[in-house]
Amino acid sequence: MANVNYEVQLKALAAMSNRYGADSEYVLAGGGNTSFKSTDRLWVKGSGTALATIKPEDFVVLERALLDKMWTKAYPESEAERESAVLADMMAARVEGETRRPSVETLLHNLFPQQFILHVHPAIVNGLTCSAEGEAAMARLFPEAVWVPACKPGYILAIDCKQRMDVYKAETGKDCTLLFLENHGIFFAGDSVEELDVLAAQVMNTLKSTVKRHPMIDEIEYDREKVVKIAAELSVLYGNGAAVKFTVNPEILAYDPATKSLSPDHIVYAKAKQLALTEEANIKGAFDAFEVENGYKPKIVFVKDMGMFACGMTAKEAETALVVMQDAIKVVAYAESFGGVSPMPEFLIDFIVNWEVESYRSKVSLSK
Ligand SMILES: [Zn+2]
Known part of the structure; x- marks a missing residue:
């Protein structure tokens, strides 16, 4: 596989994944996923792989041109037929010889132009995404972020994100780096791991200093x-x-x-x-x-x-x-x-x- 050219980036991707994957503030139960992309290819976490232990060679490799085609393809109206066609196309977008199953959130990773993507579901972030005033709070705290209302995961969610990110770009002239998914989690995007780290820390710190109280989760006495x-x-x-x-x-x-x-x-x-x-x-x-x-x-x-x-x-x-x-x-x-x-x-x-x-x-x- 042509990983050779991107050895340094894939090592950085794995190290970043391991770091966030081992941090319970960010990741629980093998959830979350990460990716790196070149112009042609996307390396994304496989379905069921854990970020905490993933290695550079574990990422599933896909052809971005084949994933891009999926945005304009006409899929069946019926949900079951559509999602199975989408899954088949995603599997067919893998580079030759690739046998593993890519993350169900692969399309969203490909959507961002930035090279490094971190997608997680931290409790404090979901305090916002699962709240009555989440969208307004996000607009106030993170004016550069894009909000995506709760919707079915899979292709419909990916299309909705694409449309909202396109609108953001048309309005601001910039690529979106922060995507808040209602009742789900967050995407951070950056052209380097360092950029991504700064962004993630900034979001977490802002939320920590905004919440009125932190959960009291120290175990107490019991019978x-x-x-x-x-x-x-x-x-x-x-x-x-x-x-x-x-x-x-x-x-x-x-x-x-x-x-x-x-x-x-x-x-x-x-x-x-x-x-x-x-x-x-x-x-x-x-x-x-x-x-x-x-x-x-x-x-x-x-x-x-x-x-x-x-x-x-x-x-x-x-x-x-x-x-x-x-x-x-x-x-x-x-x-x-x-x-x-x-x-x-x-x-x-x-x-x-x-x-x-x-x-x-x-x-x-x-x-x-
Ligand atoms: Zn997710």
Whole structure:
């Protein structure tokens, strides 16, 4: 492969990816993606690869001209047909011999003219993107950024971003470097890693000094005996030998378990709905009723005045669900500073629940 010419840049891309990927302020559960581009080619994170450990040779290589063609191609009206045609074209845009699957957000990476792209879903950023006054707050805090309303991921989102970025360029004469995606996350763009680092730090620092309060997520005391007992019961209910994790902090105790999903990642790793129990409740009855109603077992179980349990078939799966749900709870706290939380619209939640591509990512990422 013609990586040879870009060895230095790909090393810088991998190092940058590892740095942000290992920083929990930016990345959770293998989420987020990065890319580097030359005039002809795009090197983008593969679907299911983790930023924290990605190596220069791990990036999926695509022909940019073939990706560009996708903007003007007429795709089927039907959603399922369209997205499978788009996926097929994306796979066909890979350089010869490339076998890995590129990130589902590949089109967005190709959209930016800048060489280095970082796309992440930090809790503090999503405090803004998942809030009632997010768009207005963004315009005030980051006048050079572009806002993209929540919409279905995949081709429709990519086209919407393209149109908004084109308008920005026509109006300002500049290429957009910051894209805020409602109920999703953020794209940073720069022509060097240094440029990108400055931009990311500036956004994070501005948000940190703007929010009225930071979430209180230090674990607090709990009744170990009761927790162990409930964890054992949940382990049996979730499945033979399921792993169950527990944590509690002031933010969890104050959280409303009926809050709707905030972003795609929250649904992928913690499911669209969570089970809420009172301590005295018949756990088995509530657990079984939840499964009947939703078609899946709860990964997250809130017990009133006690805390939050997370279930998974492996310790990693349970831990990931716990961490991602904790992230959603942090987002709710941050969103207070921007007029309160604004969850995803119901149609989008349903769409993500059924989204094949995301479930692929969840499977691959968790199998590592
Ligand atoms: Zn994303």
